[in-house]
Amino acid sequence: MITSLTIQQAAKACGLTVHTLRYYERIGLIGPVPRQANRHRLYHAEDMQWLEFLLKLRTTGLPIAQMLRYAELRRLGNSIESVSERKAMLAQHTRTLEATLINMQQTIAILHGKLAMYTEMERQLNATTATREEYSDDRTAEHPTPPHPPTRR
Amino acid sequence: MITSLTIQQAAKACGLTVHTLRYYERIGLIGPVPRQANRHRLYHAEDMQWLEFLLKLRTTGLPIAQMLRYAELRRLGNSIESVSERKAMLAQHTRTLEATLINMQQTIAILHGKLAMYTEMERQLNATTATREEYSDDRTAEHPTPPHPPTRR
DNA sequence: GCTTGACTTTGAGCACACTCTAAGTTTTAT
DNA sequence: ATAAAACTTAGAGTGTGCTCAAAGTCAAGC
Structure with a gap:
């Protein structure tokens, strides 16, 4: 089982472009993706799962602003x-x-x-x-x- | 039964703004709406029915370009x-x-x-x-x- | 050591579907 | 006669969500 993906592989896996993946990271939809020594992004299973959930929200019409709020709340942890x-x-x-x-x-x-x-x-x-x-x-x-x-x- | 509507009434009836109604006419989604003597538009039942069908297409995500093609074909009449x-x-x-x-x-x-x-x-x-x-x-x-x-x- | 290819960043550009502005006309009420 | 309300036009501006361009870095292979 492949455990981590380059940005190209990740893009292919979730049906986005590398541009969009970087864009989502830039605006904060996905938190900073871990890097290799050469500063290249490496996407892991958990990143991909989160991404795929985001895409379900997106394809059902949730605006990015709301996805951003959701992402922010998730980063804040599981407080009440x-x-x-x-x-x-x-x-x-x-x-x-x-x-x-x-x-x-x-x-x-x-x-x-x-x-x-x-x-x-x-x-x-x-x-x-x-x-x-x-x-x-x-x-x-x-x-x-x-x-x-x-x-x- | 009201048989014809001003642009404001039409807008209210179908949930669009007057701007959008004029915009749809300008781009050709709806054919030239009949005018009163004072050049004001008067929307009739058939205009409203067409409009409401267009809105069903729109709210289900059909792009305007495709609605335009459909509208054009409709104007061409019922040829095979x-x-x-x-x-x-x-x-x-x-x-x-x-x-x-x-x-x-x-x-x-x-x-x-x-x-x-x-x-x-x-x-x-x-x-x-x-x-x-x-x-x-x-x-x-x-x-x-x-x-x-x-x-x- | 040089090229190739995959990546990096910042910021600009684009497509879509409206949405609004400005300036003008017409009808109705005072 | 004048003001207010509802309309008219052409054209400019806006928000959303990407999408691309430019310039640079880095590692691998010849």
């Missing part, structure tokens, strides 16, 4: 104050995420509806091309003509 | 090309969203785990304050000490 504020922050973010999730599910449902509508429109457009039927110029694409039985000749 | 490209765009976004949803559910689960951990840490910290027990300085907060039976005196 630090723990309860971190807990409050994560609880708040969780509530936001749960709301976002529901909203996203609704949007997905609407999108599936639209997709079905487009499929139906495509069917009608193909029928039109074949049979010279006319169809309404539905610019809003909100009210597709429902499927109908094939025209009897 | 327009319909199928719009369908493809929404299908792609739906797939992205479904993946995001799963990822978000995983993160929510992890957050619930962290929250439980913090609750347990708080319990132990309170016990410590009361009984002068010591606890590990768990900076990573990844391995909380499991609950244990109360110290027998």
Whole structure:
């Protein structure tokens, strides 16, 4: 098992660029990364775990300013104050995420509806091309003509 | 039923600012909004419906550049090309969203785990304050000490 | 000893999506 | 007639989160 990574390896491992890794360190999202004798950074398992948790927060939309506060609290250690504020922050973010999730599910449902509508429109457009039927110029694409039985000749 | 809205009313109705409404029109996300005699915009039900759909795309992370393409295709009418490209765009976004949803559910689960951990840490910290027990300085907060039976005196 | 490549730092630059400012017009109320 | 409120435009400015550039250091291989 590899126990420590160069900045390039770390970047590859977590899907960031080396620039972003240094940026996160510069702003204090990750504390000073231990260096080798030649001043090159060496990322260890614990750094990578913290980083990956940060990335979960980031990809779920937590702003950097809040991640910074969380990181600061973590550095302060496990005092009652630090723990309860971190807990409050994560609880708040969780509530936001749960709301976002529901909203996203609704949007997905609407999108599936639209997709079905487009499929139906495509069917009608193909029928039109074949049979010279006319169809309404539905610019809003909100009210597709429902499927109908094939025209009897 | 109100049939048309001023820009302020429209902004309030959809949760944007008047600035953003004009900005969306300027860049072409919404086509030229009909004007009153005094050149003031009047938003109608169909404008609002389109706007609300755009906002669903926006809040689920579709970039403006893509919304612009979608808007352009819509303006082109319901040709086979327009319909199928719009369908493809929404299908792609739906797939992205479904993946995001799963990822978000995983993160929510992890957050619930962290929250439980913090609750347990708080319990132990309170016990410590009361009984002068010591606890590990768990900076990573990844391995909380499991609950244990109360110290027998 | 010189080149190559991976790293270092500081600071500037960029893309995105707004957000606001300034100056002007139009309608309504006094 | 004048003031106030709501709108108009073009264009400049802002915040967030990177992303890159320039100049330098260091170790390894030829």
